[in-house]
Amino acid sequence: MANVVLKKEIKDPEEIRAEFWKVFSDYFIKAADYLGWKEQIKRTIDCANGVGAHSMPEFNKILSKYIDAELVNTSDHDYLNK
Numbered sequence: 308m309a310n311v312v313l314k315k316e317i318k319d320p321e322e323i324r325a326e327f328w329k330v331f332s333d334y335f336i337k338a339a340d341y342l343g344w345k346e347q348i349k350r351t352i353d354c355a356n357g358v359g360a361h362s363m364p365e366f367n368k369i370l371s372k373y374i375d376a377e378l379v380n381t382s383d384h385d386y387l388n389k
Contacts, residue, residue: 325365332369339373349375356382 352367354360360381367376 324362328362328365328369332366335370336373344373347371347373347375349377351377351379353379354381356380 352359352363354363360378363376363378363381367374367378370376
């Protein structure tokens with residue numbers, strides 16, 4: 308297992324969510340641009356009424372130039388992820 312050193316103590320996971328999506332989407336955008344991605348594709352993403360229901364809307368906004376994603380099964384069923 309790798310040793311991980313945090314630069315600061317994280318008290319609220321929401322604090323890092325936006326930064327995670329920005330970094331992750333930046334890599335996706337760089338790859339898409341490098342590959343010459345020119346057309347927006349339409350996809351349906353099943354969020355499985357779980358963690359995807361919380362995180363995919365933000366990712367969807369960031370990548371809307373590349374992917375027109377219809378999100379399904381986005382109900383908030385917290386018990387699925389406990």
